[in-house]
């Protein structure tokens with residue numbers, strides 16, 4: 001695997017009036033990595049994704065994607081470069097069919113040469129996420145789990161190089177989460193670099209060896225998952241003492257977590 005980062009953030013900030021939603025955040029993603037981004041509600045996770053994928057400009061800082069400065073890019077430019085995301089609140093066009101929704105994504109994000117090509121890409125993405133059978137249904141008729149799959153198919157039809165998944169499991173039951181987790185793993189196996197925002201630690205830890213932790217807009221930790229979950233600041237900011245104690249107990253004896261990290 002190449003060690004040249006596919007994505008680099010340099011001192012990225014976003015202010016909304018007096019709120020520093022994202023505050024001087026820097027990190028790099030290596031190609032092919034699955035990285036978990038965690039943090040309490042309001043930490044700035046979605047805002048970070050919004051900035052990186054061109055939905056809103058940063059207040060300051062730089063974004064470098066595949067060696068190119070893309071700080072001022074718009075959303076469609078980000079998508080065409082392969083810097084793609086899913087939305088935390090999925091909003092398909094309800095009257096359009098599932099296939100039409102994904103085809104629109106392919107046209108927007110992948111610059112498909114023709115509608116025929118876009119439809120073919122869309123069908124392939126729908127098959128990949130396992131809802132090809134729903135292609136002809138109006139999006140409004142889908143269950144939440146299927147809507148989340150549709151959202152994934154839409155972003156896959158954009159041919160992502162980096163995919164940012166914003167709480168794709170929220171609201172799903174444990175069977176559905178298991179299916180979605182397997183799917184995310186298969187997406188990464190295709191060579192897509194994945195940044196996954198996820199509240200369920202079990203899911204994050206099963207997918208990611210590396211975690212980033214945001215708190216009040218600041219990146220307070222970046223490192224191997226086993227060290228992060230033992231980091232006192234992370235425990236206080238996010239995980240809670242009870243969870244951390246259980247986790248340490250569960251992992252007691254495992255070499256990597258043998259010594260709890262301090263500070």
Ligand SMILES: Nc1ncnc2c1ncn2[C@@H]1O[C@H](COP(=O)(O)OP(=O)(O)O)[C@@H](O)[C@H]1O
Pocket residue numbers: 016019021039040041042043044045046047048
């Ligand atoms: N468009 C916006 N306008 C004003 N404030 C916003 C906007 N988007 C997010 N915020 C604020 O920025 C902070 C971070 O929000 P968000 O990025 O949604 O956090 P998270 O995804 O980690 O829950 C919150 O205080 C939120 O209210």
Ligand SMILES: [Mg+2]
Pocket residue numbers: 045046047088
């Ligand atoms: Mg969010």
